[in-house]
Amino acid sequence: MTNEVPYSVRAVHCDYRAEDEAVYEALKRATEPLTRVWDRLKRAKTIALKFNQDFPPDHLVLFEGMRQSLVSDKVARATLRLLREKTTAELFVADISAYQQRDNMDPTAFIQIASVLNEFDVPYVNADLPPFGVYQVPGGGQMFKQYVMSECLMQADALVNVQRMKSHAFMGITLTLKNLFGLVPMQEPDGRSRQYFHHLVRMPYM
Structure with missing residues (x-):
């Protein structure tokens, strides 16, 4: 007997040429049955x-x-709209530009x-700016x-990827996991730079 709760994967069709409202409705249709996810998001501050x-x-x-x-503007817009409609949480977008150091430019x-x-x-x-923390991987x-x-x-209560x-x-x-790799800091000496992990052997085991 296992105590693990089965995960759910949802997929719906949406033409890439669809207008904003159709993309929003498709996202809503895909995510509406994910009640455990929405319960957590609705509790998040x-x-x-x-x-x-x-x-x-x-x-x-x-x-x-x-x-x-x-990601297209339509998908980004639908995601933010749905979160604003169904939660009361403060939203923020976190990212680390891989190009700011190369081009010596503002990441924005x-x-x-x-x-x-x-x-x-x-x-x-x-997310490439301090303060940083050292966080343990669940399960080792x-x-x-x-x-x-x-x-x-x-410190965010939830993360949408x-x-x-x-x-x-x-x-x-x-x-999802490869996209999250974009949140590993580029800076040293706070930890190993992101380039260290971007490796044929290491990356699949992150």
């Missing part, structure tokens, strides 16, 4: 969101006017969903037992 959206504007690839490899220059965040008055938190981890992470992020499914040389495909 603060909810952090991680969108797969950070990218240099001059290298952005579009397909029929939409970002090919990143790479926020692809900036207009949507402004529309919903949702602040952006640079497969390769690493602890990570250095942003205290602001880890929104990503695109893409192929990846190390992970096979990018899903």
